[in-house]
Amino acid sequence: MTWEAGADLIVVGTGVAGLTAALQARELGLRVLVVSKDAVEAGNTGWAQGGIAVVRPEERDEDDDLGKHVEDTLTAGAGLCDRDAVRDVLADGAEAIDRLRAAGARFDADADGLLARTREGGHRAFRVIHAGGDATGAEVQRALVGAVRGGGIPVLERHTVVELLRGDRGAITGALVLDGEDRPGVLHAPAVLLATGGLGQLYAATTNPEVATADGVALALRAGATASDLEFVQFHPTVLYAEGGPRGRRPLVTEAVRGEGAVLLDVRGRRVMEGVHPMADLAPRDVVSAAITRRAAETGAEHVFLDATGIPGFAGRFPTVHASCARAGIDPSTEPIPVASAAHYSCGGVVSDVRGRTGVAGLYAAGEVARTGLHGANRLASNSLLEGLVLGARAARAAAEDLSRGLLTRKRVGDVRAPALAVVERDSLQRTMSRYAGIGRSADGLAAAAEALDRSAIVRPMRSRRAVEDASLTLTAQALLAAAAQREESRGCHRRTDFPDTDDLRLRRSTGLRLDAAGWLISTEAGIARTAA
Template identity: 50%
Template sequence: MDVAFPALPRRLGAAEPGWAETTDVVVVGSGIAGLTAALHLREAGLHVTVVTKVNIDDGSTRWAQGGIAAVLDPLDTPAAHASDTAIAGVGLCDPAAVAVLVEEGPTRVRELIRIGAEFDRNPDGSLMLTREGGHRANRIVHAGGDATGAEVQRALHAAVRRDPWIRLVEHALVLDLLQAADGRACGITLHVLGEGSEDGVGAILSRAVVLATGGMGQVFSATTNPPVSTGDGVALAMRAGAAVTDVEFVQFHPTSFVGGSLHEVQRPLISEALRGEGAHLVDGDGKRFMVGQHELAELAPRDVVAKGIHRVMLATGDDHVYLDARHLPDMPHRFPTITAACLAAGVDPTVDLIPVAPAAHYASGGVRTDLHGRSSIPQLYACGEVACTGVHGANRLASNSLLEGLVFARRIAEDIARDLPPQADPVSTSAGGGWVVDEQVRTPLQGAMTRGAGVLRSAGSLAEAATALTALGGTRGLPARRAGRPPT
């Protein structure tokens, strides 16, 4: 079925910037990718402005539970890590990007430790390593049991706060890319609540722009992503004409907590590390349904497990299956975050089965970059979940995401520092622009994406989703420049 899509606007219909400031590099996003890039750029002596949508720690990084995958065990090898990554990516990973990830990863993790991140350790002081789905070795470092992201965010936040030459702009929604006459990126426009002219629209001029805006899980009905994960960076890049690729490769985490209306906006993640330490998936009759479906059973790559769960749900008509972690030793101590989330919803994981179902979790595709984080637009870089480096292929290997942010943030900073051009003047744009979709479209949009582009999809379901989205796109709200708050 052919679907006619409306032309994509080149910019949003926001007010003209009422204020402007200048920096060397503007980084959009304050998760592991953005803050790591900012810190490395400062090592090169550059002035950096970090723009973030809400508060510095409101992105996806702090929600990461399992940990960071890296070869830190003397018995493990980068080749083994690369093999597991390629298998999970269904043969669609870029081997060169994977090699960069697994070979440079251990050094980047050690740098993070030197910054101040405190990972869990064994009694002898060595790093405690665990295993997750798709890994054939224990190579996951973690913190606070299942609070790795929170510890990483804390350490990076503290390091950024210590540097007076990193300016932080919070509660700011990035709008569009500013480009010079030769097409290169030279800054951004943004909407800062309560600042500047009408609607707080301003501009930050810079010699390079780094997008680190995270994912887009909120376009689905059920997601583990926080409310800020709405795909702003990919949308900005597309409006500016940057190459975007593999956006169909959205990973669904197999085990999000199903707890009724308590978690409608963001479902708690039930870390893969539980299955790595022996928890089992069972159906309503208590049967382990992943046994026999894959050699690794519950520890198969995420796409395999998510599809297995979804098929059971379709067959039974239930909206969840169960994770049995009752036999795990010292569950409240090893997994305090998960235990607390379950108890808050009336489930005691030490005596009860945990209701779980797949939820949108990670975008493997995004702004296409090379091995130095460069997009198809000169001086526009992308890092972390907003980028498509080729590392993940069709399906990300567990705990490779935080590692990717660390590795490619360093490479981006080095590339920028090597050859940073002088500040360019942005080409003036017309006052007109694209529209903001009416807020009432949010729920039907999420429903159309979940039905048509969810865990199990087909050519027919994707065509139906495209038709529904095209129709919803005609439901236009007020132009951004006249709205009473930043567009969402």
Template identity: 45%
Template structure:
């Protein structure tokens, strides 16, 4: 089956970045393609904390930028940091124009929360700890009320189609079979890759599809090694693990081991240190003893009976697991939460492929560096959604025709990849483990079966991590090499990364690369 939407902008994904992009493009015609229902299966809807914005009387954009740079551990792009943090007040105003009602104090001022590594209370939230769900719900309603936006649900994009190095369309799976769509302007807003890990706070099927699509099409990727593990996911057998927001620690909750000892007290920032620091400390504490230890978030003294009113969503999550957070410590563990790397873009959201933009977690603007500052993710999604829309609206619509496409790839099977990623690409890494991961993942990529697409994304993480020998931010190597200067940001295409992987495994045993990218001109 074929379809032509060449005169419309196609947005892939319906999280915050995709919704803001589509709404900001109005009245330009836009089609949103989403695998689930509008706003469904998005990490945005699961976000608890809110949006970081310097809107308080004691705050400033420069302070927000300084905190972002500090958390990014030397690898942020200062221009991106200045631009995106500076646009935060405008992003909040835009969301309010779309109908989002942020929480306010009795005097009408925005209620501002505190999260780790922020020097000021600057987390703008909606619905208490249900910010993401409230924002996505409101924006989804605005999309449905916008005549210029059409929503196509139940479509999963399996490949981007290119011709002469530019976007020419998409190959999708639908309930009625394969569908080719002609398109000259496509926006990736597909979210992250937490589903690659056995412990994750992300929707389970999100394995980095946008990165895969861009990689298969030949786009440049950046900083793929930086996977942020949220320190405090609920330690439960449920998959994915429910998130216990950093805002709980912002209200004074402390981390204790199974002996009741507060093990973060002597670390600068304590429980509100950057996420990578807290995640490593918890991992180290859990590793003590022959069978490992447990770690708990204790909010009894800081919040007590106020817990349910301040954090109603988290209170319900805990009670569903048989825990009363007002009277019991909450068992927690690190879990894959956010990907700082992704498809390399400029500050207009442009990728290295003509006609392809990216916004949100799938993109790498340089804002986050090696470690994302809490609640800068929804900020980036909103700001870059606005900027992408502006750039797309100013771009010329190229005439394209339906191009040839490969056979529709099988639905992805992530499960075999999770054990590899979890074993070797987690909070702590080393050369031996990374080499083992690369060998195992390369075999899955070469097999070209249902595991191939998620294996490619995990392989990219492993290769980038192998190449960065020094610990920095969320990339922690137990065999870190001392270096006089911080290594720069990394950029590779998938073709280059696979070539590196083959050299690492065994140069003589692999034939030349043949599968990248999917393009008539490749």
């Protein structure tokens, strides 16, 4: 190794969960080190538009309360949420917002000086607070980055975690890392928090930035942790459509636009959501995405339209969306916006409790990379930033507590070598996953995708960021395909064309996947899954 460093806690990722954790860890007196593949400002958080769903006792609809927020979350989760986890996380929301505002975040206010609130899909009340109109994530990221820099917390920018290091009994002892010039080094620490975000780059079209390559899921699996609910990938109903089909990171058209009155129309001018769901255009995202896909197929189009021409002052209320539309030559105040669905959010991830603890000593997870039982089979809109704020702080406190109780391992490993891992060429992987593991799935398609990945995988040494990312995408794609093949039903954002009904008798449960000693993906409940890692 060419370099070494040490800390009490390594935070991998610089989104809302990671930076919140770093601030909390520093406040608790821990030596914390943040690792970011890119600049500290990069990541999913900055792209979040809609807002943060929270019921604040002093600022809420008269008939809204925590219980109704819980029920809306459970409804969206389609039977796979953990009710206790949902209530536990959401109950901490108001306090988390207070901490964020104390760190410098500024939210939009109404004429009375109270926090402005909007409504999004799946919510029965106006409980989504926002910043900059539709730039909530950017404001949250700005405030947290400023607080981290102002607090002198060290951040290793453009450093890639290759592998988590473990001691003789499997406990975390640090991480193997590549710096910006692909020079290997070791970070020694008894605790590592994964806050790496999502897996949107598994697909050809996504709302996620290029750094969202499923790193955390792959790192955790190879370290012995369990992943669950990976089959539940939420496709956002409305991203800006580009001529020739969506490809790469597509601009998001926030759900709050529909919350303010916009409606979905097909290319023939007919309402898309009429008669589909009682909440019509504000139905949960899985329902809307599926309806858009069906209607587009029926009309022979690749997109539908979002008509927001009835919203007064569109440019002021939604400046980010307006700017994206303007770049595409569209004026939302006078013409409908062409939209399509794209991969948006992973409802599953590394199995952890609501304190961030995983099944591996010293390994914690928070944010989109974690599966706590909050989201179930489909995430309720704008619960994600709230989850990052709550779980990031809690995970830091859990690590501090485990350290103080002597439960973690302070042991430096000896010789560390970069592993060689299976890699599938990225463009081929994305096309395969988009074709067979998108909104509509079937046994034949999932098997064809798994076979295609197995056939094209090449084992390569992990000597560059690109290789590490591609290996993460490959392993996570294999795990997602295995999970989707096992779930022979349609539930939430997992839609099987060969099993269109929901099977509550057999499948109202989550099934985890882990790697066995030979590197095969196995189900924690149902034996060996489809493919080897």
